[in-house]
Amino acid sequence: MSINILDEEDGKKLIPYLCNHFYSLGWVSGTGGGMSVRIGDRIFIAPSxxxxxxxxxxxxxVINGDGETIEDPVNCNLKKSECTPLFLAAYSLRSAGAVIHSHSLFSVLATIITNGSEFKITKQEMIKGIKKGSSNVSHRYDDTxxxxxxxxxxxxxxxxxSLTEAIKKYxxxxxxxxxxxxxxxWGANWKQAKSMAECYDYLFKVAVEMxxxxxxYN
Known part of the structure; x- marks a missing residue:
């Protein structure tokens, strides 16, 4: 599956493209994981x-910022993603343009090898691929x-x-x-969210291997 420049602003074409890509990475195996993109005042969400x-x-x-459905899928038996309220938290609190929910192996293992409520890693080059909150400022290599x-x-x-509390606290x-x-x-747009998701997963894997x-690693 591929996508062209003309489709990049079409949420209904973006979601299948991204879900297929994440499936190839092992992030959304089975029926797990989720994907959402916001374009203007319309939020596009994969079904559950x-x-x-x-x-x-x-x-x-297709929903609005209050979670109200604007457009239903053709198949009336489909249900909105169970992740919808969590996606909305990132949209409302961070003005996100896209939110990814991954079930990647290394994201799970990163939580298993970590005691407490914070995963930390430092002095890895890929940390520079992560933005600081809603700013356009990248982390430094030597940041934690x-x-x-x-x-x-x-x-x-x-x-x-608990996700809302974490977003506010960090x-x-x-x-x-x-x-x-x-x-x-999440990220300011789908490209930034995709890029950071790949960087985060790399860093989780590094931590597990270390x-x-x-x-x-911290």
Whole structure:
């Protein structure tokens, strides 16, 4: 699957493209994970409980900033993503342009090797690929990158309060890890969110590999 420049402002084409890409990375296996893009005052959201690599443009929900549905998908049996209230938290608190929910192996392992509520890593080149909060300022190589960790719940929507609290408590973060679950990552637009998601995942993997070798990473 590919996307051209003309499709970059079409949320209904962007979501399937990105979900297919993330599936190839192992981030949205099964029916896990989620993807959302905001274009103007319209928020495009992938449906819940479907195989992300098979999503089509006609499967996408369109909502407003209050979570009200503007357009339903063609298939009336589809449901809005369970991640919707968490996506809305990032949109309202950070003016995000896109939010990714990944179930990547290394995001899960990063929470398992970390005691406490903060994943930390420093002196890694890929830290420079992460922005500081809503600014356009990049972290330095020698900064300590901090990603808050919240505890998992049985139902995705029940994570909303703790994710909201983490976003408010850590103004420099663009991600929140969920222990034994995955990670939420957002950016000013879909390209920035995608780029940072790839950097975060690389850093989670580095930490896991360094932990196995007994090398401190923070």
């Amino acid at each position: 409980g479907v195989q992300k690599e098979l999503i089509k443009s006609e499967d996408i929900f 990158l901090i990603v808050p960790i919240i505890e998992n719940t049985c139902f995705e929507c029940d994570l909303t309060e 103004p420099d973060t663009n991600a929140v890890l969920v222990r034994n679950h995955g990670v939420y990552i 932990k196995k070798l007994g090398i401190p």
